[in-house]
Amino acid sequence: MLQLSKKVEYALIALRHMAMNSHGHVFTAKEIAVKYNISYELLAKVLQKLTKSGVVVSLQGMHGGYTLVKRPDQVQISYIINVIEEEKPTIAECYAEGGEDCSLFDACTIRKPLEKVQHNLNLLFEKTTLEQII
């Protein structure tokens, strides 16, 4: 209930791992997976998404891997979630992309008042950056 997905957790763990160590260092998906006892394949996919979104940069081939290229204080948790889930974190369908087709939409009486809660949740995830979890 209300929980972040494993993928997001793995992203945060991996990014934290990179942020902890010297900038410019290259980490392989495998070494991170082993270190934290995580499914290698799943972590790899997560890192690929982070690559596409520009949070890390990947080097292919032997001696390849991933490097963090953003300052930890510039990486918001909300952004990570957005990248991995491909949608914003919302407390109800109606606040998401295309939320108008929630079955309740027309009769819904709590959408307006809960907007404030959604807004505060947004703020919470926006103000929390990678730096805070180092």
Next chain:
Amino acid sequence: MLQLSKKVEYALIALRHMAMNSHGHVFTAKEIAVKYNISYELLAKVLQKLTKSGVVVSLQGMHGGYTLVKRPDQVQISYIINVIEEEKPTIAECYAEGGEDCSLFDACTIRKPLEKVQHNLNLLFEKTTLEQII
């Protein structure tokens, strides 16, 4: 992602409905279900949980139904979630009951720092009461 369940939404809609109208009035599950286009059986189960937890009182038999018996400003959203889901709203397994057996638990490096986010989420749902959604 991070969304409240339909059951919680239905609870909030129903409770709001009751809170809007005069105190002491008895509402049937059916009339609420019809009014908001909600599955009657599901709503009924939700109301039964709210009855067990003392938020509403039920009257069985003909002319029966449910009555709100708590002041709207005394009913926290966090409490409703807790009652309906039978667990606290958490952003990760480790913050829930028996969270120690998350597969990541020992190697997890983000539990401690994310505690603050979890705490803020708790505050958010605690400070939001039924009154705010009327």
Next chain:
DNA sequence: ATAAATACGACTGATCCGGTCTTATATTAC
């Protein structure tokens, strides 16, 4: 050429969740 790494899509098994159905019980109206 080979080894080691990322890239990416397809597949699977388990779990969860919204919704339904059925039966029992309580209360009122007649």
Next chain:
DNA sequence: GTAATATAAGACCGGATCAGTCGTATTTAT
């Protein structure tokens, strides 16, 4: 005392989601 109307509660089902796996292609250093 029977019928009608309500709550109470448990079992069941189908679809969706998700964590995790597998297979294959591609890139690059040695």
